[in-house]
Amino acid sequence: MTFKHYIDGQWQLADSQNSFVTINPATEQPIKEVAAGNHVDIDNAVNAARNAFEHGPWPRLSGKERGAYLRKIAALINERLSELAKLEVEDNGKPYPEAEWDIEDTAGCFEFYAELAEKMDEQEEQVIELPEPRFSSKAIKEPVGVAGAIIPWNFPMLMAAWKVAPALAAGCTMVLKPSEVTPLTAIALAEIAEQAELPAGVLNIVTGTGPEAGQPLAEHPDVDKMAFTGSVPTGSRIMSMAANQVKNISLELGGKSPLIIFSDTDIEQAVEWIMFGIFWNQGQVCSATSRVLVEESLYPQLMERLVEEAKKITIGEGNQEGILLGPLVNEAQYQKVLAAIDKGQQEGATLVCGGGRPEHLQTGYYIEPTVFADVSEDSWIWNEEIFGPVVCVKSFKTEEQAVALANNSRFGLAGAVMSKDLQRCDRVARALRAGIIWTNCSQPTFVEAPWGGYKQSGIGRELGTWGLNNYLETKQITAYDPEQPWGWYIK
Numbered sequence: 001m002t003f004k005h006y007i008d009g010q011w012q013l014a015d016s017q018n019s020f021v022t023i024n025p026a027t028e029q030p031i032k033e034v035a036a037g038n039h040v041d042i043d044n045a046v047n048a049a050r051n052a053f054e055h056g057p058w059p060r061l062s063g064k065e066r067g068a069y070l071r072k073i074a075a076l077i078n079e080r081l082s083e084l085a086k087l088e089v090e091d092n093g094k095p096y097p098e099a100e101w102d103i104e105d106t107a108g109c110f111e112f113y114a115e116l117a118e119k120m121d122e123q124e125e126q127v128i129e130l131p132e133p134r135f136s137s138k139a140i141k142e143p144v145g146v147a148g149a150i151i152p153w154n155f156p157m158l159m160a161a162w163k164v165a166p167a168l169a170a171g172c173t174m175v176l177k178p179s180e181v182t183p184l185t186a187i188a189l190a191e192i193a194e195q196a197e198l199p200a201g202v203l204n205i206v207t208g209t210g211p212e213a214g215q216p217l218a219e220h221p222d223v224d225k226m227a228f229t230g231s232v233p234t235g236s237r238i239m240s241m242a243a244n245q246v247k248n249i250s251l252e253l254g255g256k257s258p259l260i261i262f263s264d265t266d267i268e269q270a271v272e273w274i275m276f277g278i279f280w281n282q283g284q285v286c287s288a289t290s291r292v293l294v295e296e297s298l299y300p301q302l303m304e305r306l307v308e309e310a311k312k313i314t315i316g317e318g319n320q321e322g323i324l325l326g327p328l329v330n331e332a333q334y335q336k337v338l339a340a341i342d343k344g345q346q347e348g349a350t351l352v353c354g355g356g357r358p359e360h361l362q363t364g365y366y367i368e369p370t371v372f373a374d375v376s377e378d379s380w381i382w383n384e385e386i387f388g389p390v391v392c393v394k395s396f397k398t399e400e401q402a403v404a405l406a407n408n409s410r411f412g413l414a415g416a417v418m419s420k421d422l423q424r425c426d427r428v429a430r431a432l433r434a435g436i437i438w439t440n441c442s443q444p445t446f447v448e449a450p451w452g453g454y455k456q457s458g459i460g461r462e463l464g465t466w467g468l469n470n471y472l473e474t475k476q477i478t479a480y481d482p483e484q485p486w487g488w489y490i491k
């Protein structure tokens, strides 16, 4: 068996011929052996991207031409929708309807940035008014150069699209390193790029681990921009690596996002959005509403309904009909979440639901929907990201107290508020220190709207026009009237 990466428009033999195995988390069985890339593979990929940027057509094509390639990629993804969704279920564990939604959104992301690429043709020059008539000035946007992208395992193909689509729309060339936990749909994306006849070297995909393939990419002197999504510790490391070369970076990191529920909220709606906020994708969502704050008078009834509904969630292999909760992504994540549940109990929080493996599933990395009540503000489970189907609930007395509790976090990715009083929703939304706020819902994400965090949840914004700007430089061109003497030294 030989192992290859997608470099310079070809499937090139991997340098070391080392490999790793990706596991189906529902069966604990291997799915596929994949090339374990190293610094030589990354160097080849970055060189191909550099060559394509300096000498290839990509940055010099019109936005309309680049848009046409992105639309082709979107169409090819849509053609393979159910196959890709099934592959995502096998590799990641998520229920099929969620995977299908991810793949539709992946295609949608390419379509959205195709449209922005097309619009770039009209927007290229912005005239700047100057107070001095002998000067004229304009600002133009240019691609930042070679982009490196490192992504996590929770929405494998969608996270790739969030970086690849805007980078290519902007005219950058790039190297993508998917998570070693879920590399399969990224490999499919390389096949799609090849089928779409994307010019050689524009998109290079190298599989491998963080230390062996991710680090050489982040440290590579020929990468102009690093875009990273993942955990805070890795993001912090990427930032130090980028600092050595003063590299442009954007970071999308973790969270511990609050959901504040006032007593005038419809209880069924509240339970629905709590569950969507924490059990969707097995709670392995950076913006998961993992801290729920409920106004005191609603707390007892709400807890009762939440526990009733959480217990009804159907758990099992994601490709089976009617499944709402699949396994966690791998054994390491499974053990990490079980350890967090243990810690919560030791800290004295009340475990009101779940907390372990469902009895009927003895194989696979399954954890029941888990609810902790009466969680103290200084406890580990209230403050740290668990990244599993575990929600911590706490009551509050006043709006001020709720906002203060919600903001008391080193993270600031997302937050949510529910109340029939829409003015209060807006007031609380503005008071929360986070980059994404939902009112009367939690989690729905649109490619048009900016995505990213405050505080340790990251730097920069993805999606929308903000996502495109991540991959653009701004240049001013200022012209002086050659007929006019300057007269500083030479009078």
Ligand code: NAD
Pocket (backbone or CB within 6 Å): 150, 151, 152, 153, 154, 155, 177, 178, 179, 180, 208, 209, 210, 211, 213, 214, 215, 218, 229, 230, 231, 232, 234, 235, 237, 238, 252, 253, 254, 255, 285, 286, 287, 385, 387, 413, 453, 457, 458
């Ligand atoms: P992770 O940080 O362990 O890994 C993310 C990626 O970084 C992987 O591709 C990995 O191979 C790579 N990596 C690891 N060590 C590296 C190193 N030394 N140098 C370079 N690359 C390295 O995170 P994860 O476990 O894959 O994902 C879970 C985390 O991602 C959670 O904290 C979650 O909140 C966060 N996340 C954030 C967002 C967001 O948009 N803010 C979205 C999804 C996930």
